[in-house]
Amino acid sequence: MPDAQLLAAQDLRLDVNVLDYVILALYFLVVLGIGFAAKRAVRTSLDFFLSGRALPAWITGLAFMSANLGATEVLGMAANGAQYGAMTLHYYWIGAVPAMVFLGVVMMPFYYRSKVHSVPEFMRRRFNGATQLLNAGTFAVAQILIAGINLYALALIMDAMLGWPLWLSILVSAAIVLAYITLGGLSSAIYNEVMQFFVIVAGLVPVVIIGLTRVGGFSGLGEKVKQSVLGEGGLHTWAHTAGTDNPLNANWIGLVFGLGFVLSFGYWTTNFAEVQRALSARNTNAARLTPIVAAYPKLVIPIVTVIPGLVAVVLFGNLGKDGGPTYNEAIPLLMNEFLPNGVLGVAVTGLLASFMAGMAANISGFNTVFTQDIWKAHVNGDHPDEWYVRLGRIATVVGVLAGIGTAFIAAGFGNIMNYLQSLFSFFNAPLFATFIIGLFWRRMTAWAGFWGLLSGTVCAFASYILYKAGVFDFGTELNASFWGAGIAFVVDAIVSVVVTLATTPKPESELHGLVYGLSDASVSDDALAGDAAWYRSPVILGAGAVVLAAAFYLPFL
């Protein structure tokens, strides 16, 4: 068997049979069944799962982790693994883990204790209504764009299973997602979100095992990556990062400041889809532990994402080249190559369920922010509750339709993770700057929040346009998003400081519980018996995760 196969772009066709469809059907029967049963059995659809602020840290941690590990992450990080090699590990070990620990240790008490329902609402209380509106607006746009990515990915798999043209797959997928959100309701969406994580892992582990067997284990993989297009650089994370002579074309400043600090902290600490999971924890300690519990599995997720990416680049010689399959297709190609019917069905189910869960989360995020933070707070807040429920339903349909449009934008990117990271640099990086300055500097004024956020977002966008136009040379799309995030952060910070000095601050009485050092005296200590134990200490567990992340780098320096 030749070491590297050459594939045509249209070669990807998953060979599914009846057995695989049975596995797929079973999954959706369970998910929709829960949706129906839960609708009848509970007062509010959220009673059983994520509400009432009654859940222990292990459940919220599981939900937190699952909300992030969707198929976009799996396909995208495998694509990055194939395109950039071991440097993709930075996403996990300098990116996600420290940010998750920071969220748990520092930020969570503010979110949990201020009892806000969304990040834009936090913005309104710390700054003003205009900041809330701006944040809600960019959040709504971001959700629609990300929904498009999920929809496109869903269509990609449908296309591979059934051989339909992409536009038809996108339309049919959108119809399925809409039916799924309407039929199953929120509770089935939340169950789906946690279940897809386990099903995806069950489908990917066999791919990793067979893939490693094919290339001759870890040592064989290392040897073959050296001979591939990635070369020696594909096995290292920090080598040659003093300059830009590495697969990512990124130097250590871009990695540490852009990716590690701004982009990752921005994503993890202000992404409401994630933070909301922790808000349903039973007390402050459980809320703080939520992201930290999730950080431990996050440390080892690269085994099922980056390794398949490397295997794919070794096996498929023209992956990501003109005329070959795109990097996005790394995982589906491997599934097709290795998995017999049966396990194949599990893997396909995991991917499909995951894209649906992802898109459902985007649409419901859009829906909530549109009805609560935009319409109710700024357009008209005088209608009865049912009126907003109806508005929410219309927003769902509009969101799905808009997602069809943005799916075609996503289709234009050979690596969806790059696209996603660019979006994060526009929306999350400036938000993080405003958030963190507002948290630690109590003098920061309401209008500083607004103008800082606006200028940061505009500058990140401008830097991306200038990169695309060839004015800025960042080397790779990914490095461009690191720098875009860094620029957004710095501009946001400077504008915030300048505007603060020119305007009057809010009185301290309005800031209790919203800034560091001004605690809200009305919130009592909610610690439970046993919270003092070391294994429930956010600081100790968090430090453990960071130390492990640093140790994991050692074989890949």
Next chain:
Amino acid sequence: MAAPQRLFDIRRVIGGLFLVYGLILTVTGLLDSAQEIQKAEGIRINLWTGVAMLVVGGAFLLWERLRPSDGPAASDEEE
């Protein structure tokens, strides 16, 4: 509230689904032809994945049985 709440415990749902999937894959794995085994580099991947899923599913059910969730019983205090 207690009975439906236990029915909807996420550990039960995942455990049940994994047991069913594990059973399907194990049977399929036992019946796999030489061609399917060869596709997976000589590994009986359906069989092994099936057995692993049975174990994981069983573990989830056992966990739920040993440590039943005290769940949203306290949800009447707010919201």
